[in-house]
Amino acid sequence: MKTLLSTSAVALTVTAGAAFADTNACLITKTDTNPFFVKMKEGATAAAAEAGINLSTFAGKYDGDVETQVAAVETCIASGAKGILITPTDSRALVPVISQARDAGALVIALDTPFEPTDAADATFATDNFKAGVLIGEWAKATMGEAAADAKIALLDLNASEVSVDYQRNNGFLQGFGIDIKDPTDIGDEDDPRIVGNDVTNGSSDGGRTAMENLLQVDPDINLVYTINEPAAAGAYEALKSFGKEEGVLIVSVDGGCPGVKDIGAGVIGATSMQFPLLMASKGIEAIKTFVETGEKPQNSEGLDFFNTGVELITDTPVDGVPSLSSEDGLKKCWG
Amino acid sequence: MSENGSSASVGQDFEKKLDESDKSIASFNVKATSPFERIQHVLHNNPTLVPVIVLMLSLVVFGLIAGGKFFSAFNLSLILQQVSIIGILAAAQSLIIITAGIDLSVAAIMVLMSVVMGNLAVFMGVPTVLALFVGMAGGVGAGLMNGWFITRIKLPPFITTLGTWSIFYALLLWLSGAQSIRGQDIDTNAPFLKFFGESFNIGGARITLSAILMILVFLALWYMLNKTAWGRHVYAIGDDKEAAELSGIRTDRTLLSVYGLAGFICALGGWASIGRVGSISPQSFYEGNLDSITAVVIGGISLFGGRGSIMGALFGALIVGVFRSGLRLSGVDVLWQVFAIGWLIIIAVAIDQWIRRVSA
Amino acid sequence: MNTPVVQARGIVKRYGHVTAIDSSDFELRPGEILAVIGDNGAGKSSIVKAICGATIPDAGEILIEGKPVKFSSPIEAREMGIEIVYQNLALSPALSIADNMFTGRELRKKGFLGNVLRMLDKPAMEKFAREKLTELGLMTVQSIKQPVETLSGGQRQGVAVARAAAFATKFIIMDEPTAALGVKESRKVLELIKDVRAKGIPIILISHNMPHVFEVADRIHIHRLGKRLCTIDPKDYTMSDAVAFMTGAKEPPAKDLA
Numbered sequence: 014m015k016t017l018l019s020t021s022a023v024a025l026t027v028t029a030g031a032a033f034a035d036t037n038a039c040l041i042t043k044t045d046t047n048p049f050f051v052k053m054k055e056g057a058t059a060a061a062a063e064a065g066i067n068l069s070t071f072a073g074k075y076d077g078d079v080e081t082q083v084a085a086v087e088t089c090i091a092s093g094a095k096g097i098l099i100t101p102t103d104s105r106a107l108v109p110v111i112s113q114a115r116d117a118g119a120l121v122i123a124l125d126t127p128f129e130p131t132d133a134a135d136a137t138f139a140t141d142n143f144k145a146g147v148l149i150g151e152w153a154k155a156t157m158g159e160a161a162a163d164a165k166i167a168l169l170d171l172n173a174s175e176v177s178v179d180y181q182r183n184n185g186f187l188q189g190f191g192i193d194i195k196d197p198t199d200i201g202d203e204d205d206p207r208i209v210g211n212d213v214t215n216g217s218s219d220g221g222r223t224a225m226e227n228l229l230q231v232d233p234d235i236n237l238v239y240t241i242n243e244p245a246a247a248g249a250y251e252a253l254k255s256f257g258k259e260e261g262v263l264i265v266s267v268d269g270g271c272p273g274v275k276d277i278g279a280g281v282i283g284a285t286s287m288q289f290p291l292l293m294a295s296k297g298i299e300a301i302k303t304f305v306e307t308g309e310k311p312q313n314s315e316g317l318d319f320f321n322t323g324v325e326l327i328t329d330t331p332v333d334g335v336p337s338l339s340s341e342d343g344l345k346k347c348w349g
Numbered sequence: 350m351s352e353n354g355s356s357a358s359v360g361q362d363f364e365k366k367l368d369e370s371d372k373s374i375a376s377f378n379v380k381a382t383s384p385f386e387r388i389q390h391v392l393h394n395n396p397t398l399v400p401v402i403v404l405m406l407s408l409v410v411f412g413l414i415a416g417g418k419f420f421s422a423f424n425l426s427l428i429l430q431q432v433s434i435i436g437i438l439a440a441a442q443s444l445i446i447i448t449a450g451i452d453l454s455v456a457a458i459m460v461l462m463s464v465v466m467g468n469l470a471v472f473m474g475v476p477t478v479l480a481l482f483v484g485m486a487g488g489v490g491a492g493l494m495n496g497w498f499i500t501r502i503k504l505p506p507f508i509t510t511l512g513t514w515s516i517f518y519a520l521l522l523w524l525s526g527a528q529s530i531r532g533q534d535i536d537t538n539a540p541f542l543k544f545f546g547e548s549f550n551i552g553g554a555r556i557t558l559s560a561i562l563m564i565l566v567f568l569a570l571w572y573m574l575n576k577t578a579w580g581r582h583v584y585a586i587g588d589d590k591e592a593a594e595l596s597g598i599r600t601d602r603t604l605l606s607v608y609g610l611a612g613f614i615c616a617l618g619g620w621a622s623i624g625r626v627g628s629i630s631p632q633s634f635y636e637g638n639l640d641s642i643t644a645v646v647i648g649g650i651s652l653f654g655g656r657g658s659i660m661g662a663l664f665g666a667l668i669v670g671v672f673r674s675g676l677r678l679s680g681v682d683v684l685w686q687v688f689a690i691g692w693l694i695i696i697a698v699a700i701d702q703w704i705r706r707v708s709a
Numbered sequence: 710m711n712t713p714v715v716q717a718r719g720i721v722k723r724y725g726h727v728t729a730i731d732s733s734d735f736e737l738r739p740g741e742i743l744a745v746i747g748d749n750g751a752g753k754s755s756i757v758k759a760i761c762g763a764t765i766p767d768a769g770e771i772l773i774e775g776k777p778v779k780f781s782s783p784i785e786a787r788e789m790g791i792e793i794v795y796q797n798l799a800l801s802p803a804l805s806i807a808d809n810m811f812t813g814r815e816l817r818k819k820g821f822l823g824n825v826l827r828m829l830d831k832p833a834m835e836k837f838a839r840e841k842l843t844e845l846g847l848m849t850v851q852s853i854k855q856p857v858e859t860l861s862g863g864q865r866q867g868v869a870v871a872r873a874a875a876f877a878t879k880f881i882i883m884d885e886p887t888a889a890l891g892v893k894e895s896r897k898v899l900e901l902i903k904d905v906r907a908k909g910i911p912i913i914l915i916s917h918n919m920p921h922v923f924e925v926a927d928r929i930h931i932h933r934l935g936k937r938l939c940t941i942d943p944k945d946y947t948m949s950d951a952v953a954f955m956t957g958a959k960e961p962p963a964k965d966l967a
Contacts, residue, residue: 210680219634222625226430227678244632251532275531572826585812596800597813
């Protein structure tokens with residue numbers, strides 16, 4: 014057995030590029046529960062099969078499950094993986110084990126969530142979440158027109174720990190809408206009177222509903238609702254409906270999951286910024302392939318410290334100056 | 350004791366001496382002397398008193414701080430509505446905690462069964478009533494599975510439900526593909542699934558059927574626990590399982606029924622949650638297990654079993670809801686809401702320990 | 710002579726190589742208090758457990774009032790009217806005195822409430838409990854609804870004995886009823902045992918406490934090396950004799966031998 018293995022390893026170095034079936038790679042996601050990561054896994058698995066790479070997949074048990082991810086990276090190092098695609102569940106805590114992996118010769122690519130510092134990984138393939146927020150903010154401002162000056166805004170965020178995705182989307186939205194965001198990494202430090210308040214949803218429908226109800230109690234005249242993701246948006250819509258206010262309130266969101274895109278078509282959500290987990294995954298696999306073949310590492314997008322996998326605004330009521338796709342077109346690109 | 354101790358050394362004489370002493374063996378006098386002890390006794394006999402007082406106090410305090418926005422019929426009915434699902438889970442959880450067990454799988458059973466009902470009724474065209482029936486039966490089955498491991502394989506409830514939590518959660522992700530069923534699809538194909546989302550207005554209050562369901566579940570359990578032999582057995586088992594067994598209770602059978610019933614209540618909660626959330630999302634109520642335990646503990650039900658009234662859990666759930674709403678309307682950051690709930694739990698358990706010391 | 714309440718012959722119980730009961734006999738007569746004494750490990754608990762179904766003997770026969778029985782659990786024995794007062798009392802501390810007396814045999818209301826809604830007849834149970842406690846002179850109870858954990862050790866023992874006395878139709882087994890009690894409370898429990906006998910219910914009393922045994926017992930069953938050594942009348946012997954027989958320091962006279 015041992016001889017067999019070492020022989021193939023030698024063969025690999027000699028005929029690099031021809032024997033991809035012997036190239037091991039890993040995909041480590043935050044959880045197996047979020048459709049975003051489920052889709053990412055599907056994309057990676059498909060791309061790996063095509064490229065002839067052996068892909069092992071791992072996932073944390075819950076968001077923030079550092080231990081499981083650390084163990085997964087260690088397993089990957091031990092199995093001699095050439096590349097590791099990871100969505101770090103904690104931007105800082107995973108840095109040491111990631112440097113070990115790089116020392117062991119693996120190409121490490123952060124997907125979706127950057128490390129801190131970003132260059133802890135060889136590359137980062139992610140959505141520009143701030144940009145995603147800006148798009149829906151601009152769209153909302155243009156849609157409301159003059160009414161935007163006295164909008165009443167509810168912000169439905171993720172959770173109390175204010176992770177990067179949370180503040181980037183939230184503050185991107187506010188900036189796009191034309192509000193001074195002060196500290197770009199802090200949620201809730203704004204003093205614009207148009208903001209009614211923030212509440213957390215845990216990114217789920219039940220959380221979205223309760224948070225919306227709470228904010229409606231603070232101010233029943235809310236007419237613009239930002240939501241961290243589409244399940245939270247669906248919950249917020251239910252709350253508005255139960256208050257008899259589903260008409261005339263604009264809901265915007267970020268994600269681009271298929272149920273969310275359908276909700277655009279049904280008029281539940283006004284606009285959403287779609288991100289591309291499949292693309293992150295397939296680009297990641299591609300990069301590993303290139304790395305094994307040529308030793309070349311992927312480059313960042315211009316002006317960013319990561320490779321931007323793109324955002325598209327999806328809405329059925331497009332506005333001037335903000336390019337968008339219809340929900341019908343969006344359904345062809347949506348994930349999950 | 351000391352006077353007897355000295356005469357005992359003399360020999361058998363003490364027996365005679367004692368013949369003259371008081372023959373009534375049980376003079377059940379309660380010697381509650383200090384007012385402190387008296388309070389302790391009152392609380393001991395009425396375990397729901399603490400949560401009721403806390404609930405009333407918090408209503409008054411938040412009414413003063415947050416004003417009319419908080420203390421309106423509408424907001425209070427909204428709180429009732431917001432706690433209804435966790436309240437139903439807390440009812441199931443209390444039942445199990447009274448037997449000195451714990452169920453970490455309640456929320457997983459609930460969401461799993463809502464997904465089962467949704468998949469059947471929305472996507473597979475099964476008549477809604479049949480889908481509901483399958484979901485309820487599934488809930489009972491899931492509960493009995495927990496009960497079976499606990500009574501037959503003798504696994505501790507914590508371990509068993511820690512395991513089944515993962516198992517049910519995995520099944521739920523598999524069945525749903527980690528994907529929500531949209532509210533609009535439910536409206537078109539199986540609107541009856543949202544039955545408990547219906548509401549009606551009384552005065553300024555909006556009462557949803559899910560809130561009524563929660564209250565009915567609590568009343569029914571209160572009756573069963575306090576007015577039937579089964580309920581007395583549930584308490585006896587939680588108090589001292591061995592003693593219950595020796596005094597003729599078929600403890601395993603009773604425990605099995607408790608877990609089965611809890612599973613049923615969870616499935617019922619699953620149905621109600623569809624109305625409340627409006628869609629069926631596998632990600633919802635991920636913290637439902639802990640939220641339900643929080644409600645139970647704040648409600649003064651002892652985690653050591655055998656003590657506390659089921660109604661406490663209802664008040665516990667309401668207290669959490671009142672705190673969340675009150676702090677929110679007072680403009681307090683989410684962080685400090687979490688902080689406050691944490692203190693509530695600690696204080697509730699401390700009070701429970703203090704009350705238990707009454708027997709010493 | 711009346712038929713013995715319990716008549717056991719040739720009871721054998723082995724656990725692997727250990728013989729806990731070595732072909733022992735046992736006899737309880739109507740209306741008597743039979744004390745069972747023996748050194749630690751002599752097997753006195755084993756023989757009593759075999760009689761009430763807590764252990765199932767490998768061989769031998771047990772007759773209750775002349776009829777052969779084979780119990781598979783103490784619950785079955787209980788259904789025949791055999792009550793056991795366990796050393797740990799088997800009470801549920803948080804439940805009331807009344808609830809405890811009726812655990813496992815609660816009374817339900819008549820009609821719809823009881824049959825369909827399974828509602829307990831609490832007033833009836835409380836009345837019964839109060840009567841039974843009064844009968845045994847235990848009734849200075851403030852509230853029959855008081856949780857058992859608020860009672861003293863002796864009071865709890867009283868409740869356990871009253872429960873047994875209330876439901877026993879054949880006999881009562883008491884396992885070390887005074888072991889955990891102070892002198893004064895032991896005293897009261899002994900009175901209580903005599904009161905129960907006065908009601909005509911025979912009692913098997915397992916105890917280590919020689920003065921207590923000699924005070925209340927009508928006969929003493931001395932267990933040694935897994936079997937009944939002899940049965941003596943406490944009036945004919947001293948405590949030292951009993952201890953000597955029990956430990957093997959002295960041979961009992963032939964007339965008393967088993």
